[in-house]
Amino acid sequence: MKENRKNTKNKTIKTPFPYGKFQEYKRKVGIVSEKDIKLSKIKKLFLLAIDEFKKGLISSDDLSAISNKLFVYLLKDNLFKEDQELFGAIEAASEIDFYIRNPESKNLNRFLKEVLEYLRKEPKN
Numbered sequence: 031m032k033e034n035r036k037n038t039k040n041k042t043i044k045t046p047f048p049y050g051k052f053q054e055y056k057r058k059v060g061i062v063s064e065k066d067i068k069l070s071k072i073k074k075l076f077l078l079a080i081d082e083f084k085k086g087l088i089s090s091d092d093l094s095a096i097s098n099k100l101f102v103y104l105l106k107d108n109l110f111k112e113d114q115e116l117f118g119a120i121e122a123a124s125e126i127d128f129y130i131r132n133p134e135s136k137n138l139n140r141f142l143k144e145v146l147e148y149l150r151k152e153p154k155n
Contacts, residue, residue, distance in 0.1 A: 043128055048092040052099065055079060069109050072100050073116055073152075080123070080149045090126050093145075097123035119148035 059074040061067055076097065083093040097120050104110040110117040122141040129138035 043131060045091040045095060045127060047095045047099075048088065051088060051092060052096055055096070067103050067106075069104075069112050069116075072103050072109070072120075073113070076100055076116070076120055076123070077149060077152055080145060084146070084149070090130055094124055094127035097121075097126075100124075115148065119145050 055075045055078050056062075058078060059071045061071050061075070079088065079093055079096045082088045083090065088096075100120050101117075101124050104117055104120060122144040126138065126141055126145070129135050129141060
């Protein structure tokens with residue numbers, strides 16, 4: 031299984047990427063191939079992941095790994111410029127796994143709050 035790696039200030043975290051869950055989410059939002067990756071589908075997938083995280087159906091590591099993949103999607107074709115709030119929430123979610131393991135940082139609460147606030151503001155589809 032491929033790992034999701036992060037290295038900040040010489041601290042590396044290796045977590046498995048949740049391929050099965052990610053494929054399930056992609057199917058649910060209609061992403062069949064790379065050409066299907068649109069901002070609206072990235073947003074739906076992210077909201078689905080946050081919702082399942084809140085319900086305890088995926089772990090914080092899964093949420094971070096999925097968010098990291100979505101972050102890369104947003105950077106591709108400069109999609110991040112179209113929705114800075116979504117970009118910020120996805121970026122914050124992608125870092126949660128690191129900050130959970132580094133309690134000396136004060137960023138965990140800020141990042142969690144940013145992610146959950148984004149979910150709260152978005153209308154349910």
